Amino acid sequence: MVGAGFGGLETVKGLAGAPVAITFIDRRNHHLFQPLLYQVATASLATSEVAWPIRSLVRDRREVTTLLAEVVGVDPDQKRVRLEDGASITYDTLVLATGARHAYFGHDEWEPFALGLKTIEDATTIRRRILLAFERAEREADPALRQAFLTFVIVGAGPTGVELAGTIAELARSTLAPDFRNIDTGSARVVLIEAGPRVLAGFPDDLSDYAQRSLEKLGVEVELGQPVSDCTAEGVTYGEVRLATRTILWAAGVRASPAAEWLGAPFDGAGRLRVAPDLTVPGHPEIFAIGDTVTIAGPDGRPAPGIAPAAKQEGQYVAAVIKARLRGEAAPRPFRYRHEGSLAQIGKRRAVIDFGWIKLRGALAWWLWGIAHIYFLIGTRTRLNVAINWLWIHARDQRSARLITQGRPIGTELS
């Protein structure tokens, strides 16, 4: 089992009780709850509230051996995975759930300026950049440069971009407002730029509109139909506009892990491995691949989305197939993705939820959003800590993790 995200963890959970020995490999020591990573990036939650050590999660499973290692290739003929230090591990059955990374549509040169959000370090880096921008503005005499520090750009208006934009707006207008003397943090500009015609393109039109209006009420400027054409250390370019900013957050594109390359398997434009209807790799029935690193058609013909519930359903399916094989039973019918709902938070008071048969918005949706996310967190201690931190944000606008860590204390990365 390579990868301990939602897909990998669900597969391992699903195999409980099966007569197997599992080697559980990840290049990080923790399972990351990515839907809440933007809260670490906006100083609202601590890193330890969205991540848990993998080996603790499987501590009672004696048949599971967890290894901190990075897979760099697969030899399907010898049935082994190759690790970063040259060692190999053989398998009878291999499950790849190696996820995705953010990507820049061919403009990798933008990466130093446009920060993505996929790992814990991405989140603390963004946190540092946002907080440092306010600190630099407080000391800056030149009005144009001060405004550049107080301008925050988010590229991509999917759920991650919307959640970042709304929360940064609140950070600026509420949480930080009493803390500065030379600047008015409420004058910060938060600009959300989207190439397509709507925010939350995966949601129904009316929830999209509601989300956009809610963002605008929080003071976010929403620019639609505007693909970004350049990102530099001084700003971002879209259409005819060159906007001076020192903080660009990238929530616009992903690229799958190299799993398809490792296997010479077919892949799509974002590198996702095209799996068979039973989630195996074409030509390799003993190799499964799931999660953000694959593409598989959903019931309506469109690909299943790269979200946690899809990865979890795929993990559960693969566990069921493996158990059926061990019992000598016929394979279950092909995998069928069931879209249960889409959720997005917009600031500390509003959310949109689309269950398909029912849609919710506003304060009620926010409470449901909160309860659902707390439910899916792992462990009572985490749930308690997160609940306390969210109550404090909700009631008092105080965010718990406003620390500038790592890097040189005075932002040399903001010139």
Add this chain to the structure above:
Amino acid sequence: MVGAGFGGLETVKGLAGAPVAITFIDRRNHHLFQPLLYQVATASLATSEVAWPIRSLVRDRREVTTLLAEVVGVDPDQKRVRLEDGASITYDTLVLATGARHAYFGHDEWEPFALGLKTIEDATTIRRRILLAFERAEREADPALRQAFLTFVIVGAGPTGVELAGTIAELARSTLAPDFRNIDTGSARVVLIEAGPRVLAGFPDDLSDYAQRSLEKLGVEVELGQPVSDCTAEGVTYGEVRLATRTILWAAGVRASPAAEWLGAPFDGAGRLRVAPDLTVPGHPEIFAIGDTVTIAGPDGRPAPGIAPAAKQEGQYVAAVIKARLRGEAAPRPFRYRHEGSLAQIGKRRAVIDFGWIKLRGALAWWLWGIAHIYFLIGTRTRLNVAINWLWIHARDQRSARLITQGRPIGTELS
């Protein structure tokens, strides 16, 4: 006010209501609760539970302007401090509370191998090294190298060293034990090396002995009268012993900030500025210096210790002196350090407390230690979060912040 540790913060608090304008400068954005930093280093607490943004702490003080900046020098003739970017800030009265850093008794070449614990980054670096050591041992086939990864050395048996040693022993024997398959974490060696004849040299003999016995019950090997003569990437040397280890933690020496150099003032062997009895810098009545960066004689002739209560008392004193001057009153009598008590935790069940007139040890002392530390934390939210995390450690041996962050995921720094 330069420095927002215990001394600086207490000075600013003490000046509330006085007719002054305060510029509060620190090179970090947060106030750090150093007594609990070892808990971040041992994956027991999150960074945001021991640190709070400075400007939030003074948000209601309109007369206080907080600046994230690094002071690099002082011009007493022009009455100004020089900042890292070349700017200057003038003052009528200057208070320096710039603290101390760990030091290696002239062996700065040991620094890459012997990790100190003074900042948030020090703590997360130590945390990463400790957790990675277990991960590397799990994958290591060579028994000698595996034992080196499973050997942890702490140099210096003051409160910090004792607290680190006891907690690492518990981490190995309790928290991590069910999580590994190839290694027995309980076989990890935790070695506490002290040049002097006792652990906790500042405590009465009987509490020292009790602490040593408690450490030994936790499986810590205590080496007394053993100055360390060398630290390398492969191990540590003391006396005739060369001990193979990949994790050396340094809790043995401190060196003051360059405040004395900036002012050409007299200083002691550790660089601490020798202040006058009213905590001013000799020859500069408008400049005060307090905390770990100074040395001043206590009532028994020995220097006031470099601990938080001393810095706080000095901060309160300086605030009183400044207020008296503003009112045109005579200066208060000279500063007099009042030692209120010493506390040290030894694992999750034991502590020693010396109040002078009464001494406590064992489980009762531990509860008092916990309550005292929670009391001195800042903010109800933090107190709740820390209390929850400590209850979980106490009842279930589960530590909340077992994340390996930063650096390359697979420890290239452990060769």
